[in-house]
Amino acid sequence: MHKVIVIGGGNAALCAAISAASEGSNVILLESAPKLLRGGNSQHTRNMRVCHSNPKQTLIESYSFEEYYDDLLKVTKGDTNKELATLVIKNSENLYNWMREKGIYFQASLKGTLSLSRTNAFFLGGGKTLINRQFQIAQDLGVQVLYDHEVQEVNIDNNKVSSLEVSTSNGKKIFKAESYVVASGGFESNRDWLYKAWGKASKNYLIRGTKYNQGKVLKSLLNQGIQDVGKEEQGHAVAVDGRSPLYDGGIVTRLDCVPFGIVLNKYGERFYDEGEDFWPKRYAIWGRLVAAQEDQIGNVIIDSKSFNLFMPSVFEAIKDDTLEGLAQKLCLPIKQVLNTIKEFNTHVKEGNFDLNVLDDCQTIGLKINKTHWARKIDSPPYYGYILRPGITFTYLGIKIDKNARVYMKNGNSLENLFAAGEIVAGNILSQGYLAGLGMTIGGVFGKIAGKRAANV
Ligand SMILES: Cc1cc2nc3c(=O)[nH]c(=O)nc-3n(C[C@H](O)[C@H](O)[C@H](O)COP(=O)(O)OP(=O)(O)OC[C@H]3O[C@@H](n4cnc5c(N)ncnc54)[C@H](O)[C@@H]3O)c2cc1C
Incomplete structure (x- = not known):
């Protein structure tokens, strides 16, 4: 059976794993956190931003493509990959529908949540419940989840990922598959990297989310000539x-x-x-x-x-x-x-x-x-x-196209590597932030990456 390895245990990784498994692939998900702390920054979220033309279950009124796009242009001052931004916004409603079909529930927005009831769909029970549900759905589809598995290196040969070097509680292991999805977040929890980007001031920063987003996969890819996007010193705080x-x-x-x-x-x-x-x-x-x-x-x-x-x-x-x-x-x-x-x-x-x-x-x-x-x-x-x-998350990431395919600096794309979530957010968010967009980017590209990886 076609084998796909997904790196990460947040919303983007889980959407990719569910999507690849729904295509009939044999999926392994490598999460660096232990089971108790799984779910990355996604476990802390409350909602995602959704375009819709009519009132929709928990979303009131409408939120048109044009308005959503305009909101994004305002916060990024126009510096966004317009093709990818359009794709994310247009697919946000699909994502919402797909999640509901898969068994993810939404609730009305909470009081005092920055007046988002028109634009943002709130996950029932918040991000922790979402993540628990996504793990359950993935495992019901046969996804094998391996906790305490931290990918150290992604080995690339001839425009293809050949293997992964992974540390586990039983020592270092090599993993191989036909295709791979990276969804391992940003580098915001890596204090040395923050120091490099922001200097001495970063010593006084608190990290709002998981300590497991150390940026190891991002670093491994950038070291091997993968095209970067976004600036190291840009992020959400x-x-x-x-x-x-x-x-x-x-x-x-x-x-x-x-x-x-x-x-x-x-x-x-x-x-x-x-x-x-x-x-x-x-x-x-x-x-x-x-x-x-x-x-x-x-x-x-x-x-x-x-x-x-x-x-x-x-x-x-x-x-x-x-x-x-x-x-x-x-x-x-x-x-x-x-x-x-x-x-x-x-x-x-x-x-x-x-x-x-x-x-x-x-x-x-x-x-x-x-x-x-x-x-x-x-x-x-x-x-x-x-x-x-x-600090919420960092924007430096890797370049992808509309198929979530990853690119080298020399312009070649990798045959069997796809990416989703925070690690690609810099394609769309060069600066600024629109509440709820992080989870939408993760979900839309997670779905695409999983499907593409399953069909390499
Ligand atoms: C407090 C807080 C509130 C937020 N609220 C919202 C919100 O309401 N709406 C919204 O859209 N966004 C919100 N965000 C941002 C949102 O969390 C991110 O945009 C989103 O979670 C990114 O999803 P992801 O799957 O890419 O990353 P994550 O959910 O962070 O997942 C990354 C995963 O990769 C794993 N990992 C990292 N390195 C490795 C490695 N080397 N090997 C294996 N696994 C690895 C991590 O353990 C983790 O499971 C919030 C963030 C925070 C911190």
Whole structure:
């Protein structure tokens, strides 16, 4: 029987494995994580972005191809592979239907999830349930899953993958197949590589997802002349609670309270307009903004008027009845914090506070104004959170075409190698991010890669 090896254990790998097994192939899936920690970053997700012309089960209204495409062009500033971007968007509805047919369930969007009920389909029970279901579907189709199998090298000879070198708990092993799918994510968990890309600041980054995305397969391929796409220093990062674990903090550590307060650096000074635009359009810049501050630290301060307006972090806010007390608890220079808040409050122009529009509550006359949702910080108790950059994933990847086929720098494609997911996201996402696109890219190319690999 035609044998396909899939590298990775996240959404892209599982879609590829299910797709190849549905074509009748004998599929082996190599996942570097142990069973308990399987599922890569996909286990932390909640939704995927889907184009649709009519209301659809859990998706309301419509989201046209043109609007989706336009949204993508905006975030990438037009720097995307237009053919692949079109293919992903056009196939997103198919992907949704295919997942449902295979037995994956969706639910209505959660409250406080960045107003995505029209554009994003939410996985029932979140990414962990999705992954568990996908493993079950794959195994029911006969896919053999091998955990604790980390691919170290992909050996390429004469435009073909000849074998894989894999470390296992029983030592190094060689695996061979007719065709291969790589879906092993980015390199965001590899701290040495992050240091190379981002320098000293990266030491203070927290990794929001799995520690198993070490970029070993990516490195092996790039070392052998595979065409790279995307930039090493591009990726997705958000501001997370500074108390989050080094890895796998997941969605619950993200802090969405920035637009409701002010954010101070370690010197107690504001450094960016906290109300520049709707939070879904701005949350992804705050990782970088905090990363650019000294010691990569930020401090968000809100008062009791705003406390119930955002999804809470898994950690309790730091709280005090006075601003002095709060500044002290946040280890900030008290005098400067009081000055900054006094100055901010003095420049607030009262308006009609409304989270649903770019309202007229703003500051006027400050060096850095807050342009919307600006309200005086004057109602105790006061709350603070410490922010750190939380890296979600990296964009450097490998070049593919619409058949998920992988290319060498010399322009030749590999006969039996296909790729999907984060490792190819840089073809479409050169910069910026559109919530839910990561899982759509993984699913669309996973399906294609699996089918192609099964038919080499
Ligand atoms: C907290 C968080 C929330 C997110 N929320 C969303 C969301 O709601 N919607 C969305 O679209 N995107 C979201 N993302 C991004 C999303 O997780 C990724 O776009 C998506 O999971 C990529 O899928 P993937 O299968 O390519 O990678 P992953 O799911 O990361 O899977 C990679 C797999 O490869 C395995 N692996 C790595 N190296 C090797 C190796 N050498 N050998 C064998 N196996 C290897 C890993 O163990 C892992 O199983 C989120 C990310 C995070 C961290």
